[in-house]
Amino acid sequence: MESDPNVWTNSELISLAMVAGLYLLGLVFSVWSGFRAMKWRIYWKTCAAMMLVGALGALVSSFYSLDEIDMPTIFDLSLWLLLAGQSGAVIGACWVGCSRLSQRLTKTSL
Numbered sequence: 568m569e570s571d572p573n574v575w576t577n578s579e580l581i582s583l584a585m586v587a588g589l590y591l592l593g594l595v596f597s598v599w600s601g602f603r604a605m606k607w608r609i610y611w612k613t614c615a616a617m618m619l620v621g622a623l624g625a626l627v628s629s630f631y632s633l634d635e636i637d638m639p640t641i642f643d644l645s646l647w648l649l650l651a652g653q654s655g656a657v658i659g660a661c662w663v664g665c666s667r668l669s670q671r672l673t674k675t676s677l
Contacts (some may be wrong), residue, residue, distance in 0.1 A: 590649075591658035594618050600659070607659070614655040621649025 573585075574606070594615060624645030629672035 589657075590618070590653060593660070595652050597652075597656040600663070610655070610659065614652045614659065617648050617652025618656065618673070619652075621645045621647075621652060625649065647671055 580626055597611045597615040597618070601615055604611055622645075625642055628639050628641040628645060631641075
């Protein structure tokens with residue numbers, strides 16, 4: 568029995584849901600931190616802007632390059648921009664989490 572390449576498997580759907588969840592979580596956290604943070608406000612807004620511009624660039628580039636066989640350059644650059652914003656948001660979230668944990672541990676140990 569041959570498998571149909573147009574049918575999505577469960578593992579593909581789970582992977583897609585995880586990537587979409589990570590993107591939305593990073594975007595919401597960076598926007599929320601951009602308006603809430605006192606020190607790193609520009610950093611968080613830059614991460615959110617990079618993710619938004621990268622996602623919109625990837626979506627828009629697919630409409631302009633329907634006749635190309637290779638991956639369009641603008642799509643590639645948009646995904647790199649999205650990846651940079653997402654990486655910045657994840658690294659920043661880990662930094663915030665570690666600093667809050669460190670503050671909580673120093674308060675309880677004294």
